[in-house]
Amino acid sequence: xxxxxxxxxxxxxxxxxxxxxxxxxxxxxxxxxxxxxxxxxxxxxxxxxxxxxxxxxxxxxxxxxxxxxxxxxxxxxxxxxxxxxxxxxxxxxx
Amino acid sequence: xxxxxxxxxxxxxxxxxxxxxxxxxxxxxxxxxxxxxxxxxxxxxxxxxxxxxxxxxxxxxxxxxxxxxxxxxxxxxxxxxxxxxxxxxxxxxx
Numbered sequence: 001x002x003x004x005x006x007x008x009x010x011x012x013x014x015x016x017x018x019x020x021x022x023x024x025x026x027x028x029x030x031x032x033x034x035x036x037x038x039x040x041x042x043x044x045x046x047x048x049x050x051x052x053x054x055x056x057x058x059x060x061x062x063x064x065x066x067x068x069x070x071x072x073x074x075x076x077x078x079x080x081x082x083x084x085x086x087x088x089x090x091x092x093x094x
Numbered sequence: 095x096x097x098x099x100x101x102x103x104x105x106x107x108x109x110x111x112x113x114x115x116x117x118x119x120x121x122x123x124x125x126x127x128x129x130x131x132x133x134x135x136x137x138x139x140x141x142x143x144x145x146x147x148x149x150x151x152x153x154x155x156x157x158x159x160x161x162x163x164x165x166x167x168x169x170x171x172x173x174x175x176x177x178x179x180x181x182x183x184x185x186x187x188x
Contacts, residue, residue, distance in 0.1 A: 034148055038139045041153070045132045054128055059135070059151040 002075030011081045018084055024069035025080060031062045032093065040064055040092055047086050053079050096169030105175045112178055118163035119174060125156045126187065134158055134186050141180050147173050 003011065008025075012018055018027045031037040037059055044066065048054045056067040068084055070077040097105065102119075106112060112121045125131040131153055138160065142148045150161040160181065162174040 034139070034143055038136060041135065042132060045128070049128055054155045057151075057153040059139075059153075061148045 001073050001077055002070070003077060008076055015081070015084055016088060020076075021067070023075050024067050025076065025084060026065060026067045027084070028063055028065040029092070031064060034061055036092075037062050037064050040090075043090055043092075044087055047083065051079065051083055051086075053083050055083065095167050095171055096164070097171060102170050109175070109178055110182060114170075115161070117169050118161050119170065119178060120159060120161045121178070122157055122159040123186070125158060128155055130186075131156050131158050134184075137184055137186075138181055141177065145173065145177055145180075147177050149177065 008020060012020060012025065015025075015027075018025045020026075029037075029040060031040055041057055041059060041064060044055065044057065044064075053068075053070070058065040058067075066084075066087065068080040069075070070079055102114060106114060106119065109119075112119045114120075123131075123134060125134055135151055135153060135158060138149065138151065138158075147162075147164070152159040152161075160178075162178055163169070164171040164173055
């Protein structure tokens with residue numbers, strides 16, 4: 001169920017701005033303001049809850065860092081990349 | 095404007111569950127669900143924006159860790175403890 005290194009790299013190549021960090025992928029979004037960062041977090045949260053797959057979310061003022069991993073599988077799975085792609089298709093200006 | 099070690103310790107003693115981490119204070123809140131964690135984050139965000147003082151906010155599923163510091167002053171100030179107290183007076187069940 002977990003992806004191997006080649007599969008992970010192939011999937012990373014289809015995304016923009018995500019990078020691998022061990023068993024996780026991570027991306028930092030620069031929003032226009034703190035309220036905009038909160039709206040972004042809520043929107044990500046909506047999709048995360050719908051997918052029952054929850055990234056770690058770090059808010060540092062206007063900056064939001066997401067970290068995705070499938071803890072139950074002990075590695076990266078299709079679920080991580082599906083959610084990353086869904087989040088990146090959101091209409092947020094950065 | 096920054097507080098010294100004695101002042102910081104005295105103020106920490108008036109709070110519940112906050113601890114010092116160098117130039118910051120931090121606390122982890124265990125909410126009842128991921129949606130509850132998001133509501134908590136939004137409420138904290140409301141007070142942070144009103145005070146123009148923004149903690150770092152880390153959401154790990156139902157767990158929310160806040161880290162407060164006054165970066166502009168290079169240390170801990172009354173503003174950090176005022177916001178910590180305000181957040182702790184919110185009616186969130188943990």
